[in-house]
Amino acid sequence: MTLTPSTMLPLGTPAPDFELTDVVTGQPVSLSRFADRKALLVMFICRHCPYVKHVQDALARLGRDYADKDIGIVAISSNDAASFPDDRPESLKQMAESLCFTFPLCYDETQEIAKTYTAACTPDFFLFDKARKLVYRGQLDDSRPGNDKPVTGRDLRAAIEAVLNDRPAAPDQAASIGCNIKWKPGNAPDYFGG
Helix, strand or coil, X not given: CCEEECCCCCCCCECCCCEEXXXXXXXXXXXXXXXXXXXXXXXXXXXXXXXXXXXXXXXXXXXXXXXXXXXXXXXXXXXXXXXXXXXXXXXXXXXXXXXXXXXXXXXXXXXXXXXXXXXXXXXXXXXXXXXXXXXXXXXCXXXXXXXXXCCCCHHHHHHHHHHHCCCCCCCCCCCCEEEECCCCCCCCCHHHCC
16 A cells, blocks of 8 residues: 555646546436536545545545535546456445445546546545636545544535635645555556656
8 A cells, every 4th residue: 555645736727527437327427417516526536445445434424415515526436446356346336335425436447537637546535616626635634544533524524615605715735645546557647656
């Protein structure tokens, strides 16, 4: 396990477009699906990473808490499933169903979506406003496996509340930390040292 921080994509960056398939429903999911929402949260997660396992219940709770709010949420797994079978689409489907995710979980087989978002770790969070400009990127909260801090989702939830209430998100944002995205051989992006 390589401990990796977020790249901290510059605030104000436009949300990159994507079109992926929801592993549960088999339906296409794209940026345009959320066009009518005031905010959009894009999360890069996977199944095998201990950092995601540490927060997965909080992610499911976040989805439930905001299901009737003016925010679109999508989770994406970009890991090399050949090397990490727990991150295969069928395994991700089991994860989404067992955790009762209320948002789509998509598989980024080519890893191109992870690259366009400069995702580096799991979990990695990107929150966009109504104009689809990046207003928050970084950690869910400061809990990590083994540090005995409670998983509250405080940092990400504060940013979401700010956007939904027409306030700016706090500019002081801490990087998320987790396992590095498992790039296919020869596919690691330049920003990741590939």
